[in-house]
Structures are given as C-alpha cells and as structure tokens.
Amino acid sequence: MGWFRVFACSWWGSGGAVDSLDCVAIVGVGLIGGSVGLALRQRGLAETVVGIGRRQSTLRAARRVGAVTRTTRDLAAGVARADLVLVCVPIGSIVEQVRRVAEHARPGTLITDAGSTKAEIVRALDRPLARGCRFVGSHPLAGSEKAGPQHARADLFQGRLVVLTPTRRSRPGDVERLERFWSALGAEVVRMTAAEHDRAVAWTSHLPHAAAVALAAVVPGRYLPLAGTGLEDTSRLAGGSPELWTQIFAANRRHVAAALRRFERQIQALRAAVEQENSSRLKRILSRAKTKRDAVGS
C-alpha cells in the first residue's frame, strides 16, 4: 500500500525533543477542533489554545467546555503568535483558510488541517505559502455524527488513526513534528500519499456513510418505532451534517462512485440469492463478510 504505521512515541516528545508549544491556534472549533483543544489542555501540552471562528455562539461554547483558553473572530490576530496552526473547517474552505493563515502567521509557521479528503487540498497547498509558512495534511480518523464543540471529547483521538499526507516537497522535520503532535493526543500516526488516502477512505469512511444514509432514507417512517440496536448502529452515520458530507462526496467523487458501484453489485448478489432461495450462495456471502468484519474488531 505504500504507507506504514509509525510506532510513535506514546507521549508528547518521548523518543525525541519535546516540542515547545506556547500557543496553538485552531481555526474552526467544532467537534474536531474543539476535541484537539480539549486534549491539548487536559494533557497540559500547550500554554495557550486560541480558538478562531466566525460565530460567537460556537466560540462561546468552545470556551465553556474548556477547549480553548481564548477566542477571536479575527483570524489575523488569532494566528499571530501561534507555534502551530490547525485548520479544522469544512473541506470546501480549507485551502482558502490555510492561505489566509499563512498571510498572518509568524514566518515559517507549520499549518495542518483535519480534512476527510486530501488530494485536492494537498495539490492546492503543496507550494510555497506566504511568509514561508508550510502545510502538511492531516486526517484524524475520529469523529462522530454529532457536530459542535459541545460534543468535543479530550479522548476523541485516543487509539485512533491519524493519516498524514506529506509530499516530496514536505520537510521531514515538519512531518515528524506533526507525528509527535498527534501521538501526544493519543493517536497512532501513519503516512500515505493523498491519492492513496482518498482511495482508502472512500471504502472505509465514505462508503459506510453512504450505506447508512441510503438505509435511513428508505426505512419507512411507520416502522421506526421498531428500530433495534442493529438499525441504530448501522444508520448512525446518517445523522451527520448533510452540508459537510455533500462536500466530502464531491471532493472524492471518483473513488466514492467506484465503491458505491461495487456495493450495489454486492447488494444485487445478496438479493438474487434471497429471491432464488440459494442458501449456499447466501451463506457464502454471509461467511465472507463475517471473516472480514471479525478482522475489523468491535
């Protein structure tokens, strides 16, 4: 696959120099940004965490849950003293926000994101940014169908995977620094190319989302009172933001369409086996799925 797991330090800076993080700026303090802030603060990893956003209500909520030490709606002021800037906004706005950050951050500041797709973003930002700032893409495979800093959790990244998508232009020191950063929040870090990342998450994240959405969309409303834990779990992702997911599907269009086509064919095969009362075929599909699923873990 061309990617490898980083058997990273289990704590901030162990096995390497401790990064000095006087100030981390987080642009967009929703679930992900808020959880990063909360984890940084609860682990005592940053002196100051500045939350930057457009809506006062979100910033207030981020302060209230303790995800940030101060907030501002002025991006330029917010990033001015940051050692590291995380851009945790919907993917459609990441490129623009990273460029704006670079224009106002200290020279040479490292910037990363938390976007669910990477190819378009990395392509647009893999060039010199203003003031010598540099971007390396991150994707924490963590989250929830719930949005907003009020659902932030300090342990959101604990034991989860974070994919970094450096390019040939990326400085090794920047990539290592981000590895230490996410590891310090409890995550395991792997590196992949942006293209590999997008193909993989089409299957492991975007297809499950589409399946949950299609399921929730077709279940007749009058039967919902009979929903058990099975339907609850299987359709959980459909509770996610339609706005965000429209952007994600669009940004990863080709891989998502391919995964959906394959999924359709599998559903057709299942239906054919049911209709034709082909029990042995049915059991084969169910057994193959169980073997795969048992490898995922609970």
Add this chain to the structure above:
Amino acid sequence: MGWFRVFACSWWGSGGAVDSLDCVAIVGVGLIGGSVGLALRQRGLAETVVGIGRRQSTLRAARRVGAVTRTTRDLAAGVARADLVLVCVPIGSIVEQVRRVAEHARPGTLITDAGSTKAEIVRALDRPLARGCRFVGSHPLAGSEKAGPQHARADLFQGRLVVLTPTRRSRPGDVERLERFWSALGAEVVRMTAAEHDRAVAWTSHLPHAAAVALAAVVPGRYLPLAGTGLEDTSRLAGGSPELWTQIFAANRRHVAAALRRFERQIQALRAAVEQENSSRLKRILSRAKTKRDAVGS
C-alpha cells in the same frame, strides 16, 4: 399499523396478579435464551430455570454464567414441570421444537419463542398442540452479533421492544401473561400480526443486516487497518452467524427482497448524484436521511 404499544407494568405483575413461576424451561440457552435465564434469576422471578440444549459445552457455559439453575439434554424431562416454556433455537427449528415441547409439557402449558421471523412459525403452530398446550409467538428486538450464553446479559431486554404475534385463536389470558413476562424482564411489549411483524422487521432488522454484510464483503482487506468507528458501527451486524441469518433471510424472503430492491435504488440515486456532481440532489438525500435517522435516537 394495526399494532399498539402496551403501556405495561414496569415490574412483574404490577397492575395485575403476580404470575407464579416456579419453573421456567428454556430450550436453547444461547445469547437470547441465556439472557432470559439470567434476567429471570437476577430479578428473582423464577424459582427454577431449566436450560435444555444439545451440547454439553453450551449447557455448561449457561450454568457457569448463572443463566440457569439446572440443565439437561433431555427435552422431555426438562419441560416436564415447567410453568412456561421458551423456545430460543434458530428459526428453522422452532416449529419442530415447540411441537416436541407440547408432547412432554404439563397439559395446557404456554409456550413461546424468540424467533426473528414470525409468519411461517405462527402459521404452523396456530392450531391445537399436543396435551392442550398453546403457542403464542414472541420476538424480543434485542440481541447482538455475538452468540452463545457467555455473552448473555441480564439487561439485554431492558428498554427494548418485544413483539407478540397473537392470532384470532390465541387466548387473551395467554397473551397478557406473556406481556407480563417480558415486561418483568424490562421490555416494552407491542402486539402485531405475524405478517405485519415480518414486513416491519424486513426494514428495521433484516435490511440493516444485509447492508452491513454487503459493506463488510466489499471493503478491500488492505484498507481494513484504516477502519474508523464509522465502518465499525455500520458493519457490526456482519459479525452475526451466517447460519442463523441464512435462515432468517430465507424465512422472510419476499419482504427482504423488496427492501433490498428499494435500498439498491437509493444507492444508485446516491451514486448518480455523486457522479453527476449534483450537489443539491445529494444534499436532499442526505438531509432526508438525517431527519429519519434523528428520529431513531442514538
């Protein structure tokens, strides 16, 4: 829909006479049978709980977790003194096992099951059984992809729905007795016809299972290390027993096929919207799914 929720007593017999249950016999002490036993014992609702099964290893496991007070492989001996018999075996064996129970139970004993489909079973058993025994179908909408008494939980039915499927031949007293029984285990009880039940669970249980199976079956194995909580939850049901689910899909063939057809079309619509970069169509589907999903609860 023709079914109604029974705002049942929250505890055994409250609002009615307390049923005397000296002895409950459970044929098949897997996850469901074991959990019934555990709940009966932990709540002090039955003096004796007899576990009846074919395999000594399962019976031993049921005893070990405290789901039963005694066990036997001899069905005739096991049901001989029971006040109530639960048949918790795979659906393909329920009819035969209920008939065997009737031949050996005390005259007039009430028998129920825990099968995931009801029409075939109820049709076969809606007639006089041996020794004046009577059958009324139950389906507790509770469970797990994990099998066996070692996964039994006393709270498995707590807050879950149990569907009873009485017929015109059923005695009101029998139905009320089963309502009190399941309510005493913490469940909410509703009554439906077997046909209504099977149509409803095709959507709320069998379709989610098929979606999880298809998802697990198609995700390329090399990407599984990137599975996040989204894929984990969405594919959880695929860990269920292929043997049991082959029987369930077969028994509810017509309704399952109809649900799968509708699901296929929705997946196609999603794919078309992605391929055609039709964001407004995509967002409409996602929004409709979210509204439905938000009504299911977490």
